[in-house]
Amino acid sequence: MRLFSFAVAEKRTEYLSVLHAFDAARAAYVVLLHADDVARWIEREARASVELTGAEIGPLLDQLHRWGVLERSYDGTRAATLAEYRNRHFVYQFSRAGFQAYRAVAGVLDARLDEAALSRLxxxxxxxxxxxxxxxxxxxxxxxxxxxxxxxxxxxxxxxxxxxxxxxxxxxxxxxxxxxxxxxxxxxxxxxxxxxxxxxxxxxxxxxxxxxxxxxxxxxxxxxxxxxxxxxxxxxxxxxxxxxxxxxxxxxxxxxxxxxxxxxxxxxxxxxxxxxxxxxxxxIAAVLSLLRRVTETRRGGVSRESALRHLAGWFMAAPSAEGAHALFDAVFGLGRPRHLSMEHPDAELIPPGRSWWAAPPLEISRTLAETGRTPTPGAPARIQRNDAGVRRLREAQLAAQRARAAAATSLAAGDVHERTLDERETEVLLRLLDAASTAWVPVSGRVDGTTGSDSGVTLTVSEHTGSTMVRTTRGLLHLNQRKLEVRPTRRGGRA
Known part of the structure; x- marks a missing residue:
């Protein structure tokens, strides 16, 4: 995590500008940079928000090297005089891990979190x-x-x-x-x-x-x-x-x-x-619910913002500090005692039925006074699991799945137009129709055949001359110029 120190340091803007310059130079196939080279790349980059000189960049490069973001090597070819040769001339480049750390931070900064879309195409x-x-x-x-x-x-x-x-x-x-x-x-x-x-x-x-x-x-x-x-x-x-x-x-x-x-x-x-x-x-249902909430808010004119504004006005109009405190207690309910359920160790001396107005103060632990939680010495208590209830719910869920699968198999065994469907078969058919209807897309003034799959069977809705009818225990289902066909879903090359 030391590699990410530049992102939270006091001079994080300067560090990011320096690393942006290294990244831009890397894209231009320039790997090794001196402090003066970094200053020139910063001037060239339009995204730089600060202006830095070579003297200011030197300490930043040394710190990035200590964090492991940059690697440093000596370059004696830059020395033109003996005095310059005696001074240290270092060139820097991204370390392998440092480049990954920079790319991670840059990816977060450049991300558009509002660009969210489903990949339909x-x-x-x-x-x-x-x-x-x-x-x-x-x-x-x-x-x-x-x-x-x-x-x-x-x-x-x-x-x-x-x-x-x-x-x-x-x-x-x-x-x-x-x-x-x-x-x-x-x-x-x-x-x-x-x-x-x-x-x-x-x-x-x-x-x-x-x-x-x-x-x-x-x-x-x-x-x-x-x-x-x-x-x-x-x-x-x-x-x-x-x-x-x-x-x-x-x-x-x-x-x-x-x-x-x-x-x-x-x-x-x-x-x-x-x-x-x-x-x-x-x-879609959640968005429609939100739309209804927004519409009602606009129609009624009452929202969280308007309620808080009115409350702030009441506080400003309070005649005294005591009145403001009373209003606070009434609105937020935070002024009442929190520990009313505690009993005195000596029930004969202080009976549990005595009002806390008349009872003497009760000593409580520091943990309870500061956090509102009762202290629990020792190891944590064992979690009580209702395994029998979970098992019953699981068995009921599996039984419902088996019944639906059996009904789907029975539904696909024959023509749905030539018999009366029972309650389970009718439920499966309606689920299949609901799945198929979402893909019922008009094309050039007509509707092509569509399919829907559920519980291991596939429903095909195709065009048909005239009307068809499906008999169920709930009544008759009339279809205008449509015919239904249910067959097992093909898996792994086998029907």
Whole structure:
């Protein structure tokens, strides 16, 4: 952590200007710099906020060297006279660890924390790369297999990082109490449209990406991993280590779009794409709730800011200090005694029912008086775990998953238009329709067929002449020019 001392030092602005100069020189293929050279680079750089001379830069360079950020070497070629030769002439350059420390600090300073967006356009690129990967693996082109796998890994990593950043920023926006109605209302339409389009694209592309992964697995995953590891340029890793690394990356990519069987055999687990889509729908609901709160605040004119302003006015209008203290006690409730539940050790001398107004003061520990916490000598108490309750909840959750998986299997066993669906089958069908409806996008005045996946089955909604009807225990479901087809979701090249 000593490497980061320049970021919190008293002259941190000067240290950052010096390191910016080293970074700019490094980009121009100049590695070694003297103090005078650093001064010239600082003048050349527009981002420098201070002006430093060579004499002022010398102590800064020495301190950076002591912290390990810079490495120092002697340069006698700069001496033009004997007096200059007797003086020390040092040149400096980034140390390996020091450059990483500077880049970390510069990355934080240059980051735009408000630039958060979901990576919607990466989905068609993932599909195209998966189709290309199947072709090159079938052809045995090891170099293209390696390059395509690297692109897929980088694209998926970027997508996951963008999603995590977006939802963190959105959570901060939803939880904040300092929301400005004007700034939020100016962007709420764009924000909702952005999340809705991402959710629809994710629902539309997820089955196609799962199918592309199944095609790749039919061409041979072992050969794919072996070819990628053979062309991997990390020579310090053995062939077995490279194969294990690429196998782990492929499994990570696969779990994003292909549902794996549950460990207990109760159907299929959710994919990362399904979890991301559910998080997007929850975020849309949170944004709508925030919009309703902002709208009500603007309509009623009462907010935390206005309430605090009124309270500040009451304090200013208090006739005396005693009145201000009474107002403080009434508003914040901090003037009352905190230790009313304590009892005197001698219950006969001071009965518990006696009012604390009439009872003598009770001696309490210093910890309780200063922090409000009762002192607990000795080792911490053992945590009481309700294992039986947790086990019951887990068993109920697994039973619900098994029942839903069984209902989904029964639903996919026959035509949904030719029989009456029971309660469980109806619930699964409605969940599938909800997933498919998010991808129901009009194109050129019509709606193409769409799909939705859940509990190991896939619903396909296709065009149909006339109307169709589904009979359920809850009633009749009429569909206008649409036909439903439910089939098991394809996994790993097997139907």
């Amino acid at each position: 990466v989905l068609p690129e993932l599909l195209a790369d998966l189709e290309t990967l199947a072709e090159v693996n079938r052809a045995g082109d090891a170099e293209r297999v390696y390059r395509t796998l690297r692109r897929l890994d980088a694209a998926l990593t970027d997508m996951a990082a963008r999603a995590a950043h977006f939802y963190l920023s959105l959570g901060d926006l939803v939880r904040t109490t300092e929301i400005t109605p004007e700034s939020f209302l100016a962007h709420k339409d764009t924000l909702l449209a952005h999340m809705r389009e991402f959710s629809m694209d994710l629902a539309r592309f997820a089955p196609r990406l799962a199918g592309a992964i199944a095609v790749i697995e039919e061409t041979g995953i072992a050969d794919l991993i072996e070819r990628a590891a053979r062309c991997d340029e990390r020579v310090l890793l053995s062939q077995a280590q490279r194969q294990a690394d690429w196998h782990a990356r492929w499994q990570g990519l696969r779990t994003w779009f292909v549902a794996l069987p549950a460990a207990d055999g109760s159907g299929a687990e959710q994919t990362e794409a399904d979890r991301l889509r559910e998080a997007t729908m929850s975020a």
